[in-house]
Amino acid sequence: xxxxxxxxxxxxSVTMNPGGVKKIEDYLSLSEQELYDRIQAAKRQLGExxxxxxxxxxxxxxxxxxxxxxxxxxxxxxxxxxxRADYIVFCGVHFMAExxxxxxGAHQQVILPDLAAGCSMADMAxxxxxxxxxxxxxxxxxxxxxxxxxxxxxxxxxxxxGRHDGVVCxxxxxxxxxxxxxxxxxxxxxxxDEHLGRNTGVKFGIPLEQMVVWDPRQPxxxxxxxxxxxARLILWKxxxxxxxxxxxxxxxxxxxxxxxxxxxxxxxxxxxxVSKADLxxxxxxxxxxxxxxxxGSQWAVGTELNLVNRLAKQHPDKLxxxxxxxxxxCATMFRIAPENLCWALENLAAGHxxxxxxxxxxxxxxxxxxxxxxxxxx
Ligand code: 13P
Ligand code: SF4
Numbered sequence: 185x186x187x188x189x190x191x192x193x194x195x196x197s198v199t200m201n202p203g204g205v206k207k208i209e210d211y212l213s214l215s216e217q218e219l220y221d222r223i224q225a226a227k228r229q230l231g232e233x234x235x236x237x238x239x240x241x242x243x244x245x246x247x248x249x250x251x252x253x254x255x256x257x258x259x260x261x262x263x264x265x266x267x268r269a270d271y272i273v274f275c276g277v278h279f280m281a282e283x284x285x286x287x288x289g290a291h292q293q294v295i296l297p298d299l300a301a302g303c304s305m306a307d308m309a310x311x312x313x314x315x316x317x318x319x320x321x322x323x324x325x326x327x328x329x330x331x332x333x334x335x336x337x338x339x340x341x342x343x344x345x346g347r348h349d350g351v352v353c354x355x356x357x358x359x360x361x362x363x364x365x366x367x368x369x370x371x372x373x374x375x376x377d378e379h380l381g382r383n384t385g386v387k388f389g390i391p392l393e394q395m396v397v398w399d400p401r402q403p404x405x406x407x408x409x410x411x412x413x414x415a416r417l418i419l420w421k422x423x424x425x426x427x428x429x430x431x432x433x434x435x436x437x438x439x440x441x442x443x444x445x446x447x448x449x450x451x452x453x454x455x456x457x458v459s460k461a462d463l464x465x466x467x468x469x470x471x472x473x474x475x476x477x478x479x480g481s482q483w484a485v486g487t488e489l490n491l492v493n494r495l496a497k498q499h500p501d502k503l504x505x506x507x508x509x510x511x512x513x514c515a516t517m518f519r520i521a522p523e524n525l526c527w528a529l530e531n532l533a534a535g536h537x538x539x540x541x542x543x544x545x546x547x548x549x550x551x552x553x554x555x556x557x558x559x560x561x562x
Contacts, residue, residue, distance in 0.1 A: 205536045211523040216245070219522040223249050226529035234532060235269040236525075237262055237284065239276035240467045241488040241517040246275045246525060255467040256280060256335040257354035257562070260555065263287040263294075271295055271532050274541070275520045277303045281541040282339040286548045287555060294541045295532070297524035301516050303336055305452075308422035309376030311340035313400040318348070321373070321418070324409050329418075330369035332361065334377045336424075339543040339551045341375055346553035355451050355466035357562040358384040364561045371415065373398075376422035383451040383458045385417045392455075397421050426514045427452035430486045434508040435460040438484035442503070448473055449486030449507065457486060467491060474499055489513040 211219070227234065227249065237259050238250030247253055252262045263272060263284040272294045274281040278301060285294040314331075321329060331350035333341050342352050349368065353361035362384050365372050374381035378397055385395055395417040398405030404412065405421075412418065430453045438445055447461040448470055458464045463473060470487055477483065479501040485492045486507035496504040531538045543551065 205538060206527060206531050206534065208523065208527045211527045214523065214526070216522070219526050220245075220248075223522060223526045223529060226526065226533045229533045230271070230529065232266075232268050234271045234273060234529070235262075235266040236273045236275060239280060239517065240471065240491045240494075241514050242275050242520060243490050243513075243518060244494060245522050246520055247494070249525060250275060255354065255356060256283075257356040257466070258468060259284070260287060260335065260354070261559070264289065267292075271537070273297065273525070273528060273532075275525065277301045277306075277516055278541065279303055279306045279336055279338060282543050283335065283342075283551075283555065285541050285543050286339060286342075286552050293537055295528050295537065296520075296539050296541050297528040298519040298521070299539050301519040303516060304425045305334075305377055305422050306336045306338060309333075309337060309341055309400070309420055311338065311344060314341055314344055314375060314420075317398055317400060317405060317420075318344075318373070320404055321412060324404075324412060326371065326413060328370040329373055330365050330371070331373045331375065332365050333375040333554070334358075334380055337376055339547050342554045343547040343550035345375075346550035346555075346557075350554060351557045351561070352551075352554045353558060355380060356468055357558065358451070359387055360562055361558060362388050371418070373418045373420075375420040377452060378419040378421055378423055379428065379454055379458075380451050381417060381419040382455045383453075383464065385419075386455065386459075390416050395419055424452040426488055426511070427486065428454065429511050430454070430457045430507055432456045432460050434486070435484070438505070438507060442482050442484070442505075445482040445484050445503075446477075447484045447486070447507065450488075453486050461486065471495065474502065474504060477502055488517070490517070 236250050238247050238253045260283050264287050267289050272284050274284050274294055274296055281294050281296040331345045331348050333345045333352055335352055335354040396407050396411050396415040397419050399421045427450050435447050448463045449461040451464050474495050482503040484505055484507045490513050492506045528538055
């Protein structure tokens with residue numbers, strides 16, 4: 185685990201650990217109750233010097249400690265609303281913590297309680313591949329092209345978009361961001377989620393025939409020069425390993441099982457699933473739709489399991505079920521466990537900054553340009 189020792193901006197009420205940084209191994213045998221109590225105690229001790237942000241896909245035993253919960257967009261906005269917090273403990277995945285670092289104040293430090301909490305989709309687009317793809321397209325003489333990256337991407341790719349007059353979007357604001365982008369340029373290159381790109385393009389009225397997929401392992405992404413010249417949307421071949429598993433047959437099966445059930449899915453699902461669903465939207469949208477639905481209504485929800493289970497518990501007067509019976513949670517979101525959170529907070533309380541996520545100045549500056557454009561447009 186990466187660590188730095190910092191002078192805390194406040195006086196910790198415990199003696200600084202003379203033995204140095206506390207080890208994660210010492211937390212693995214603690215009981216649930218001990219972990220809960222120690223997390224709460226460390227939070228009290230850190231007071232307003234810490235803020236804990238939790239994505240909606242986090243497990244219940246993490247969400248219960250969060251000061252704010254939200255989807256990627258809401259958490260990006262939250263990152264700079266607590267300027268007095270020296271530490272932003274991000275219970276989510278790596279790209280979210282990077283965005284929080286970029287958007288937060290210079291004096292703030294962002295902590296990811298487990299550095300292995302990455303995102304398989306974000307990893308499907310590497311900056312070198314994106315730069316090579318951009319060059320190949322430019323060599324064909326295609327110039328009227330604007331890059332847009334989904335929030336679920338590295339800071340380097342956000343910076344690439346910032347440098348090329350592009351923008352970041354989330355699943356909450358993809359439609360207005362596409363609207364803005366298509367007023368800037370005729371064509372869009374969308375990274376790294378093929379499905380969100382296609383689903384948003386369709387919402388925006390772009391025919392499927394005017395969309396091509398860019399496979400980074402193939403020359404010209406697996407397309408002919410003519411296909412690329414005719415396309416309005418070039419979609420990077422990336423997908424979410426959770427949402428990508430929902431299939432059209434899951435929609436049919438749920439409808440057969442519960443006649444009249446409403447199907448509500450996240451736009452990271454395949455187009456074939458989204459087009460069969462009644463509604464689709466970001467995790468905030470899904471939460472709002474279920475909350476506002478009448479008692480007795482029935483919902484099959486195509487998104488991450490922890491969120492669906494929580495919604496089912498919070499709304500016992502409605503039937504809320506996962507769209508597919510046999511799908512699992514997001515394994516990387518799940519890596520943020522109470523053991524990691526307790527370890528991170530107790531180290532902070534003792535003056536040790538562990539697992540800091542810090543984006544280098546140059547990419548941070550350009551990524552901020554792309555993120556600020558998003559925040560201004562939305
Ligand atoms: P949102 O938070 O934008 O709904 O995205 C879902 C997701 O998969 C985050 O990793
Ligand atoms: Fe990445 Fe999908 Fe997990 Fe979100 S749910 S962090 S997109 S793998």
